[in-house]
Amino acid sequence: xxxxxxxxxxxxxxxxxxxxxxxxxxDSKPSVSQAQPRQSPAGSGPVLTAPPPQVEAPSPDAEPAVxxxxxxxxxxxxxxxxxxxxxxxxxxxxxxxxxxxKNGDLPGATVSLDRALRIEPNNPLLWIEMGRLRMDQRxxxxxENMGRKALAMSVGDDRTQSLAWQLIADSLRARGKxxxxxxxxxxxxxxxxx
Amino acid sequence: MARSKLSIKTRRKVxxxxxxxxxLLLLVAVVAVLVLGARVTQQFExxxxxxxxxxxxxxxxxxxxxxxxxxxxxxxxxxxxYLSQAAPERPGTYRRRGDRVDxxxxxxRYSDQPQAARMLRVGxxxxxxxxxxxxxxxxxxxxxxxPLLIGSIFPLHGEDRIIVAPDExxxxxxxxxxxxEDRKFESHHGVNPLAILRAMFVNVRAGQIEQGGSTLTQxxxxxxxxxxxxxxxxxxxxxxxxxxxxxxxxxxxxxxxxINEIYLGQDGTRAVHGFGLASxxxxxxxxxxxxxxxxxxxxxxxxxxxxxxxxxxxxRALARRNLVLRVLAEQGVITEKEAERAxxxxxxxxxxxxxxxxxxxxxxxxxxxxxRADYKESDLTEAGLTVxxxxxxxxxxKAESALASELERQDxxxxxxxxxxEGVVIVTTPQTGEVVAIVGxxxxxxxxxxxxxxxxxxxxxxxxxxxxxxxxxTGRYTPASLVHxxxxxxxxxxxxxxxxxxxxxxxRGDMPAVRALTQSLNLPTVNLGLEVGLKRVARxxxxxxxxxxxxxxxxxxxxxxxxxxxxxxxMYNTLANGGFRSPLRSVRAVLSESGKQLKAPQLEVxxxxxxxxxxxxxxxxxxxxxRGTGRPARKSLPPGLVVAxxxxxxxxxxxxxxxxxxxxxLIVVWMGHDDNSQTxxxxxxxxxxxxSKLMSSIPTTSFDPLMPESLENRWIDxxxxxxxxxxxxxxxxxxxxxxxxxxxxxxxxxxxxxxxxETDPATPGEEAPAPALDAPPTP
Numbered sequence: 001x002x003x004x005x006x007x008x009x010x011x012x013x014x015x016x017x018x019x020x021x022x023x024x025x026x027d028s029k030p031s032v033s034q035a036q037p038r039q040s041p042a043g044s045g046p047v048l049t050a051p052p053p054q055v056e057a058p059s060p061d062a063e064p065a066v067x068x069x070x071x072x073x074x075x076x077x078x079x080x081x082x083x084x085x086x087x088x089x090x091x092x093x094x095x096x097x098x099x100x101x102k103n104g105d106l107p108g109a110t111v112s113l114d115r116a117l118r119i120e121p122n123n124p125l126l127w128i129e130m131g132r133l134r135m136d137q138r139x140x141x142x143x144e145n146m147g148r149k150a151l152a153m154s155v156g157d158d159r160t161q162s163l164a165w166q167l168i169a170d171s172l173r174a175r176g177k178x179x180x181x182x183x184x185x186x187x188x189x190x191x192x193x194x
Numbered sequence: 195m196a197r198s199k200l201s202i203k204t205r206r207k208v209x210x211x212x213x214x215x216x217x218l219l220l221l222v223a224v225v226a227v228l229v230l231g232a233r234v235t236q237q238f239e240x241x242x243x244x245x246x247x248x249x250x251x252x253x254x255x256x257x258x259x260x261x262x263x264x265x266x267x268x269x270x271x272x273x274x275x276y277l278s279q280a281a282p283e284r285p286g287t288y289r290r291r292g293d294r295v296d297x298x299x300x301x302x303r304y305s306d307q308p309q310a311a312r313m314l315r316v317g318x319x320x321x322x323x324x325x326x327x328x329x330x331x332x333x334x335x336x337x338x339x340x341p342l343l344i345g346s347i348f349p350l351h352g353e354d355r356i357i358v359a360p361d362e363x364x365x366x367x368x369x370x371x372x373x374x375e376d377r378k379f380e381s382h383h384g385v386n387p388l389a390i391l392r393a394m395f396v397n398v399r400a401g402q403i404e405q406g407g408s409t410l411t412q413x414x415x416x417x418x419x420x421x422x423x424x425x426x427x428x429x430x431x432x433x434x435x436x437x438x439x440x441x442x443x444x445x446x447x448x449x450x451x452x453i454n455e456i457y458l459g460q461d462g463t464r465a466v467h468g469f470g471l472a473s474x475x476x477x478x479x480x481x482x483x484x485x486x487x488x489x490x491x492x493x494x495x496x497x498x499x500x501x502x503x504x505x506x507x508x509x510r511a512l513a514r515r516n517l518v519l520r521v522l523a524e525q526g527v528i529t530e531k532e533a534e535r536a537x538x539x540x541x542x543x544x545x546x547x548x549x550x551x552x553x554x555x556x557x558x559x560x561x562x563x564x565x566r567a568d569y570k571e572s573d574l575t576e577a578g579l580t581v582x583x584x585x586x587x588x589x590x591x592k593a594e595s596a597l598a599s600e601l602e603r604q605d606x607x608x609x610x611x612x613x614x615x616e617g618v619v620i621v622t623t624p625q626t627g628e629v630v631a632i633v634g635x636x637x638x639x640x641x642x643x644x645x646x647x648x649x650x651x652x653x654x655x656x657x658x659x660x661x662x663x664x665x666x667x668t669g670r671y672t673p674a675s676l677v678h679x680x681x682x683x684x685x686x687x688x689x690x691x692x693x694x695x696x697x698x699x700x701x702r703g704d705m706p707a708v709r710a711l712t713q714s715l716n717l718p719t720v721n722l723g724l725e726v727g728l729k730r731v732a733r734x735x736x737x738x739x740x741x742x743x744x745x746x747x748x749x750x751x752x753x754x755x756x757x758x759x760x761x762x763x764x765m766y767n768t769l770a771n772g773g774f775r776s777p778l779r780s781v782r783a784v785l786s787e788s789g790k791q792l793k794a795p796q797l798e799v800x801x802x803x804x805x806x807x808x809x810x811x812x813x814x815x816x817x818x819x820x821r822g823t824g825r826p827a828r829k830s831l832p833p834g835l836v837v838a839x840x841x842x843x844x845x846x847x848x849x850x851x852x853x854x855x856x857x858x859x860l861i862v863v864w865m866g867h868d869d870n871s872q873t874x875x876x877x878x879x880x881x882x883x884x885x886s887k888l889m890s891s892i893p894t895t896s897f898d899p900l901m902p903e904s905l906e907n908r909w910i911d912x913x914x915x916x917x918x919x920x921x922x923x924x925x926x927x928x929x930x931x932x933x934x935x936x937x938x939x940x941x942x943x944x945x946x947x948x949x950x951x952e953t954d955p956a957t958p959g960e961e962a963p964a965p966a967l968d969a970p971p972t973p
Binding site for chain 2: 087088089091092093100105107108110111112114115117118119121122130139142145146148149152153154155156
């Protein structure tokens with residue numbers, strides 16, 4: 001763990017560098033050269049020319065106004081996502097939900113997690129908690145779906161992805177899908193920082 | 195019965211007959227008393243079982259970091275009927291000192307656990323809560339503000355009430371009722387013959403409050419059997435029942451029943467019964483928190499809820515309230531001083547539109563329909579359920595005013611003969627699939643037809659993202675794939691020819707998919723949809739959340755399918771939620787009258803479409819807002835707020851749609867006429883204006899989903915689809931592609947070009963058309 005820190009830092013720095021100048025990275029790639037002009041299909045409109053016209057006729061829903069494209073937004077490359085954490089409010093609600101689950105109060109736990117999700121709908125850890133609750137409720141397909149939602153929300157966050165895969169593995173195993181469960185467990189292990 | 199002189203001989207016979215008759219009458223009387231007794235007892239004991247379900251809005255969560263300013267927090271407290279006081283010392287009061295608000299939180303029974311009343315100190319800084327501690331200074335991580343009661347599910351033209359327990363009734367209320375309505379309540383046996391006599395003969399002396407002949411018990415009985423016949427027989431029946439009630443039940447129980455039973459006002463088709471609901475209805479707060487002046491007003495209303503309606507006849511109500519106060523002082527219930535002070539106060543009745551039990555008809559209708567899946571209608575109208583809904587009162591209010599002001603603006607525009615333009619707004623939180631606001635039309639009133647759920651209209655260009663998503667799902671298309679803006683004719687099975695055209699009848703040739711969708715062009719969409727196949731497009735509609743597969747006609751590609759705003763919300767919610775489909779919920783939890791948590795719809799998600807395809811469509815829908823048909827919204831949206839969306843206009847401008855989302859809200863707006871006549875509005879000129887007004891007035895976040903790992907961002911030319919540099923004439927657009935997708939490079943401004951590249955528009959370089967759609971060149 002301690003020895004991997006410099007590697008993580010280097011990776012993060014690299015990723016950060018990519019985030020700043022994405023098109024330079026593209027530069028190094030062999031760009032596709034000019035292709036043969038394609039026959040324009042009969043009856044089609046005028047052949048594209050460059051630079052294209054800046055003024056467009058209004059489209060079905062457009063205001064009859066000149067279309068002025070805005071300057072390009074900054075590149076959307078991302079550095080490696082930081083590990084997800086719970087806000088203090090969510091943390092309190094999650095511990096409350098865990099206590100309620102322990103007492104068999106599943107409807108109560110549902111309310112607590114619903115509240116937390118309203119506060120942090122994009123926190124994958126909360127979706128994993130909701131999936132754990134669905135396991136208790138024996139709603140295994142939904143447990144898996146919660147895990148998949150958590151995966152989509154934790155791209156680049158290995159620790160959270162590992163937890164999500166573990167949830168998915170448990171849900172598959174509970175339904176007797178042992179081979180897929182094993183695969184999911186492998187993924188969880190591979191991503192686990194420990 | 196006529197009486198004749200009787201001979202001595204026959205007297206005995208008659209006497210015997212008379213005794214028999216008397217016995218018979220007695221028997222009839224006994225039977226009648228038994229029957230009446232059984233009826234009234236059943237009413238009295240069974241009454242608590244006919245309670246409409248009470249529906250609450252979402253509670254506001256208080257926690258450090260919550261985006262809430264002190265001013266808005268106070269607004270919410272006022273909405274909930276919290277009283278501003280120098281020192282909050284009882285539940286339902288608060289004090290604001292600049293950036294600090296101290297409040298005495300009310301107790302509330304939530305579905306998971308009860309919350310006791312307690313002191314809270316909330317610190318604010320700008321638009322956020324920065325500290326939250328209890329009365330002893332201990333940190334509170336998160337706590338709910340008691341939720342707003344938004345209505346009840348009661349039978350049509352039915353009674354509505356909020357039952358209050360004796361300990362929720364301020365002691366002054368029964369004392370005042372007795373003093374004004376029934377001074378001998380504690381001692382009589384159901385009827386007060388003296389009072390009846392007085393009512394009959396001694397009429398009102400000037401200045402003295404007239405005492406009705408009926409005891410509280412008789413009024414209660416009368417209310418049980420709502421029957422306005424004022425016959426003598428009826429009166430006798432009531433009197434008998436009152437005596438029976440008194441013989442069987444305690445005075446305290448009868449008083450409590452009276453307080454919960456009596457009719458106190460009318461709210462549309464809803465009859466307001468009991469002081470619990472009336473307190474919410476007139477003053478927007480719980481009965482326990484009413485002050486002397488307010489209690490006196492309610493006691494004044496008892497005598498004639500329509501005649502003394504404090505909203506419509508404030509002067510009458512005020513005069514009678516002050517009369518009540520004087521009687522209370524005379525009777526020694528309160529002091530003269532208290533009466534004077536209370537009489538100096540205004541009525542203080544909450545605005546009709548701002549009362550505690552605001553009636554949100556379109557939303558409540560959805561709640562009712564969704565609960566009908568698990569509950570019988572009679573459970574909802576009688577079983578005393580407590581329903582915790584997803585409505586966000588602030589968003590609802592903003593949605594109502596955004597729609598109203600836009601409809602008004604359209605009314606005023608001279609452009610068209612606008613007659614009764616109508617509109618619908620639906621707001622959801624995409625991740626959790628919760629419906630947080632529904633506006634069903636320009637009027638809050640509602641007569642069974644819920645436009646948001648029932649008005650099925652052609653969705654126009656709202657269908658286009660579905661066509662492009664279906665194409666992306668095949669894996670053969672990218673945002674740079676060329677689509678063909680060229681004429682198309684389709685022979686229909688009935689022999690007709692379908693000849694769609696672009697809005698402006700222009701034809702532009704080939705263009706990248708991102709541009710065709712951004713500018714909502716018809717012909718490229720039709721050509722693409724035909725390439726992909728109608729079957730596949732129809733399937734994608736279903737994947738996104740349509741319950742019924744749309745008819746597979748080519749016109750489906752341009753949105754000929756009729757959908758309700760709610761169905762549109764369900765589909766677009768899936769796009770806003772990264773391809774995860776969630777049933778849209780209006781209910782979070784249901785509690786039985788005895789406090790048991792019952793069945794309620796649960797949060798569910800399902801992967802509806804590949805994350806990569808949905809992510810790509812969402813990025814294209816961001817372009818719609820940046821440079822396409824959604825661009826006018828930028829004028830009102832906060833700079834930097836990233837949103838995605840799509841306009842929709844049906845044939846001949848009958849329907850104007852906009853459906854779009856930020857990171858935390860999906861908003862669907864429809865405008866049109868109920869008779870389906872033309873509006874002259876496009877999606878941009880009509881619905882988008884209301885959409886952007888609403889989106890810019892609510893606290894929301896940028897739409898910024900995580901890019902799936904298998905994708906990478908590339909710059910392409912908006913007009914040719916070729917890979918380019920971000921510095922090219924403003925025509926570069928950043929789009930996601932599967933990593934390593936081969937793309938043609940732009941000649942004029944190839945990827946890697948730095949700085950603004952000067953091109954001479956007079957001598958455009960000859961750029962070769964890009965490759966065919968699904969046959970990318972191999973490097």
